[in-house]
Amino acid sequence: MARRRVGNKRERIIAAAARLFGDKGYHNTTTAEIAETASVAAGTIYIYFSSKEELLVAVFEEFLSTHMDRLREGVSREQGPEAKLRRLLKLGLELMENNPDSARIFLSQLRQSTSMIKTVAKRSSRAYRDIIEGILEEGLREGLCRDMSTAVAAGMLFGAFQAVVLDWVADDCSYSLASYADELTNFVLDGVCCHGELPVPPASS
Amino acid sequence: MARRRVGNKRERIIAAAARLFGDKGYHNTTTAEIAETASVAAGTIYIYFSSKEELLVAVFEEFLSTHMDRLREGVSREQGPEAKLRRLLKLGLELMENNPDSARIFLSQLRQSTSMIKTVAKRSSRAYRDIIEGILEEGLREGLCRDMSTAVAAGMLFGAFQAVVLDWVADDCSYSLASYADELTNFVLDGVCCHGELPVPPASS
Amino acid sequence: MARRRVGNKRERIIAAAARLFGDKGYHNTTTAEIAETASVAAGTIYIYFSSKEELLVAVFEEFLSTHMDRLREGVSREQGPEAKLRRLLKLGLELMENNPDSARIFLSQLRQSTSMIKTVAKRSSRAYRDIIEGILEEGLREGLCRDMSTAVAAGMLFGAFQAVVLDWVADDCSYSLASYADELTNFVLDGVCCHGELPVPPASS
Amino acid sequence: MARRRVGNKRERIIAAAARLFGDKGYHNTTTAEIAETASVAAGTIYIYFSSKEELLVAVFEEFLSTHMDRLREGVSREQGPEAKLRRLLKLGLELMENNPDSARIFLSQLRQSTSMIKTVAKRSSRAYRDIIEGILEEGLREGLCRDMSTAVAAGMLFGAFQAVVLDWVADDCSYSLASYADELTNFVLDGVCCHGELPVPPASS
DNA sequence: AATGAATGAGTCTTCATTCAT
DNA sequence: AATGAATGAAGACTCATTCAT
Numbered sequence: 001m002a003r004r005r006v007g008n009k010r011e012r013i014i015a016a017a018a019r020l021f022g023d024k025g026y027h028n029t030t031t032a033e034i035a036e037t038a039s040v041a042a043g044t045i046y047i048y049f050s051s052k053e054e055l056l057v058a059v060f061e062e063f064l065s066t067h068m069d070r071l072r073e074g075v076s077r078e079q080g081p082e083a084k085l086r087r088l089l090k091l092g093l094e095l096m097e098n099n100p101d102s103a104r105i106f107l108s109q110l111r112q113s114t115s116m117i118k119t120v121a122k123r124s125s126r127a128y129r130d131i132i133e134g135i136l137e138e139g140l141r142e143g144l145c146r147d148m149s150t151a152v153a154a155g156m157l158f159g160a161f162q163a164v165v166l167d168w169v170a171d172d173c174s175y176s177l178a179s180y181a182d183e184l185t186n187f188v189l190d191g192v193c194c195h196g197e198l199p200v201p202p203a204s205s
Numbered sequence: 206m207a208r209r210r211v212g213n214k215r216e217r218i219i220a221a222a223a224r225l226f227g228d229k230g231y232h233n234t235t236t237a238e239i240a241e242t243a244s245v246a247a248g249t250i251y252i253y254f255s256s257k258e259e260l261l262v263a264v265f266e267e268f269l270s271t272h273m274d275r276l277r278e279g280v281s282r283e284q285g286p287e288a289k290l291r292r293l294l295k296l297g298l299e300l301m302e303n304n305p306d307s308a309r310i311f312l313s314q315l316r317q318s319t320s321m322i323k324t325v326a327k328r329s330s331r332a333y334r335d336i337i338e339g340i341l342e343e344g345l346r347e348g349l350c351r352d353m354s355t356a357v358a359a360g361m362l363f364g365a366f367q368a369v370v371l372d373w374v375a376d377d378c379s380y381s382l383a384s385y386a387d388e389l390t391n392f393v394l395d396g397v398c399c400h401g402e403l404p405v406p407p408a409s410s
Numbered sequence: 411m412a413r414r415r416v417g418n419k420r421e422r423i424i425a426a427a428a429r430l431f432g433d434k435g436y437h438n439t440t441t442a443e444i445a446e447t448a449s450v451a452a453g454t455i456y457i458y459f460s461s462k463e464e465l466l467v468a469v470f471e472e473f474l475s476t477h478m479d480r481l482r483e484g485v486s487r488e489q490g491p492e493a494k495l496r497r498l499l500k501l502g503l504e505l506m507e508n509n510p511d512s513a514r515i516f517l518s519q520l521r522q523s524t525s526m527i528k529t530v531a532k533r534s535s536r537a538y539r540d541i542i543e544g545i546l547e548e549g550l551r552e553g554l555c556r557d558m559s560t561a562v563a564a565g566m567l568f569g570a571f572q573a574v575v576l577d578w579v580a581d582d583c584s585y586s587l588a589s590y591a592d593e594l595t596n597f598v599l600d601g602v603c604c605h606g607e608l609p610v611p612p613a614s615s
Numbered sequence: 616m617a618r619r620r621v622g623n624k625r626e627r628i629i630a631a632a633a634r635l636f637g638d639k640g641y642h643n644t645t646t647a648e649i650a651e652t653a654s655v656a657a658g659t660i661y662i663y664f665s666s667k668e669e670l671l672v673a674v675f676e677e678f679l680s681t682h683m684d685r686l687r688e689g690v691s692r693e694q695g696p697e698a699k700l701r702r703l704l705k706l707g708l709e710l711m712e713n714n715p716d717s718a719r720i721f722l723s724q725l726r727q728s729t730s731m732i733k734t735v736a737k738r739s740s741r742a743y744r745d746i747i748e749g750i751l752e753e754g755l756r757e758g759l760c761r762d763m764s765t766a767v768a769a770g771m772l773f774g775a776f777q778a779v780v781l782d783w784v785a786d787d788c789s790y791s792l793a794s795y796a797d798e799l800t801n802f803v804l805d806g807v808c809c810h811g812e813l814p815v816p817p818a819s820s
Numbered sequence: 821a822a823t824g825a826a827t828g829a830g831t832c833t834t835c836a837t838t839c840a841t
Numbered sequence: 842a843a844t845g846a847a848t849g850a851a852g853a854c855t856c857a858t859t860c861a862t
Binding site: 023104109122148153166184188 | 353392
């Protein structure tokens with residue numbers, strides 16, 4: 001009863017493109033397929049997006065904005081840098097697990113061209129890393145982190161995060177990604193914390 | 206004096222493809238361009254490679270095998286897990302810095318399609334990670350590493366490594382990548398070492 | 411104060427189409443552009459015209475009818491074939507100069523397809539030539555013209571007229587077209603008059 | 616036995632395009648049709664021409680160069696400006712009659728866009744008019760022509776020529792164009808000659 | 821082995837036209 | 842009458858791949 005109603009066409013197109021780009025890759029997806037999957041005419045895509053590439057960007061921005069909002073909100077509810085980092089990684093993995101197509105786009109499609117790496121991919125990675133950096137700086141101020149460049153550390157931490165997700169994608173998303181949250185957290189906590197003072201991670205779920 | 210003669214055509218094609226794939230991306234490079242850059246006829250490519258995609262794979266295998274040989278050799282010359290890890294990361298960054306095109310292919314072009322992620326990208330990442338894992342296991346045996354899944358840790362460590370390289374690529378390779386070796390090493394050493402026993406990293410160059 | 415209100419939509423569409431067709435050519439003008447220029451909705455065009463091509467015809471008919479009325483009126487005010495011809499050419503060039511877009515349509519857009527040449531272009535050229543022919547026949551009756559086919563002569567005279575206008579268009583309408591009136595008149599008068607009796611053209615402005 | 620042999624593909628494409636452009640107009644002809652008519656693959660067109668528009672230009676240049684060579688040669692064989700002009704017009708009409716498609720392209724397709732009018736159409740018209748102007752200047756030197764701007768006169772003369780051809784095209788090329796040669800010649804001779812000295816045109820065929 | 825002209829399937833994109841509101 | 846979102850057929854152009862020489 002809902003379907004095919006109102007001006008949800010833009011959303012339908014984005015959803016269809018997300019599914020197909022994630023599944024088959026940007027270049028192996030035709031605009032005709034996207035239109036069909038979205039149940040719109042081929043030309044309709046071009047009412048909402050000026051080109052196929054702009055659609056890819058839109059697909060990702062869509063994912064990123066809701067994704068980031070949730071991450072920030074989740075993090076802000078925690079007290080202290082460690083709990084925040086723990087929450088961030090857990091939440092990040094959960095969001096990826098619930099949006100495998102977006103995850104795939106995030107990890108590969110956005111790197112099609114050098115120009116895209118320099119713009120969209122860079123921006124999205126920056127969003128993620130800004131959150132991380134904020135936490136690390138807090139840890140630094142509180143004496144919980146060892147002395148380091150928070151920017152570089154955030155980058156590497158984010159790299160570890162991506163590696164976990166890419167492995168999962170390369171394995172057909174066949175296992176539960178969230179179960180790696182603890183392992184990931186421990187790894188990165190150890191990589192950034194002051195030793196000795198390192199708080200024993202509570203055996204959280 | 207040698208160039209352009211003899212049957213080095215296969216190598217010339219691979220070199221041309223490496224440069225172009227790295228520069229403009231796999232999909233934005235035509236076989237005609239590759240042929241021209243390699244100074245061979247368009248059809249000649251198909252004498253040595255059955256398809257454009259197979260050429261991409263070959264380009265990468267070429268890079269990977271020489272790359273890995275050097276890494277293994279460099280690592281084997283070091284004594285003890287920490288020194289080995291330190292050497293591995295330093296050498297890895299150096300190799301990337303000297304082959305920016307291959308680095309780009311490594312980080313993005315190999316992820317064009319899910320199938321490629323599952324085969325080539327996975328295999329190449331495995332090669333890297335096997336080396337890392339070997340080192341971590343040695344550290345575990347010697348009691349230098351904390352208890353952990355060496356496989357997962359190797360993956361995350363490799364992720365951090367990739368993040369550093371991707372940042373560099375996204376910044377037009379405009380700075381010296383190797384200068385990040387120490388920062389990276391410290392990060393990953395802390396992430397895998399037993400605390401307290403953590404050897405102070407010598408202020409190596 | 412009137413603009414944009416009432417049912418002058420048809421006129422607005424014709425005016426917009428005239429400007430755009432003349433400027434960019436029929437095929438390079440989209441109905442969407444016409445609608446926007448005319449400040450009407452895309453669909454509104456099809457309330458007044460059944461197709462884009464019919465709109466082109468309408469644009470031209472509009473121009474032609476007012477154009478021809480003025481020509482006929484101007485000519486009728488003159489006495490004698492020579493004065494009439496002189497007036498016709500002068501007035502014709504003036505009208506073209508004041509409607510460069512229509513001039514362009516007249517000279518090129520109407521010749522898009524053979525069918526259009528056979529219908530609209532032919533009809534418009536006939537209108538012009540009928541006036542000329544009438545004058546020539548008058549000259550013939552009065553013994554001022556040499557013996558000839560007035561139809562053919564009218565056609566050629568009209569051709570010379572078009573050539574002058576086309577040159578002007580090809581030169582970006584960068585000079586005053588009307589200044590060529592005398593030269594044109596002399597040429598065609600000489601081409602149709604009896605020699606010897608040829609009245610010396612007064613050095614009219 | 617000849618067909619489909621050697622590298623006559625470029626010529627076949629030009630011939631096919633000439634026929635189709637002349638027949639249905641540039642915009643109503645698809646590259647697929649051209650390819651089929653020329654018995655080549657769709658992509659082959661783009662080996663020889665970088666775009667459909669460049670093909671149109673090539674079609675016309677082809678026509679123009681052979682056309683002009685013949686005109687010049689024919690004219691140069693005649694003695695005296697009047698005989699030359701007579702020959703030029705007669706030959707010009709004959710060439711048009713034998714290449715009705717090129718004639719159509721000449722008169723209409725080349726005027727599709729303002730830019731084309733300014734480049735190709737202008738150039739082709741210049742070629743024709745240069746020949747005419749040369750003759751008129753000779754007549755001027757010999758005192759056979761009345762005082763006038765040879766450039767403008769040549770333009771108008773050429774306009775009269777075009778008008779005759781356009782009429783013929785608008786009438787489906789249903790009559791013999793060459794039969795109008797005398798009428799045209801008389802018209803233009805009268806338009807440019809000194810009166811009194813005007814040589815009586817021999818009742819040539 | 822090598823060439824490079826030729827192929828033709830495949831794709832993005834445009835745009836005249838329609839129609840539910 | 843008017844709107845403008847939606848349609849979908851159509852078309853120029855690309856390019857991986859083949860094959861006769």
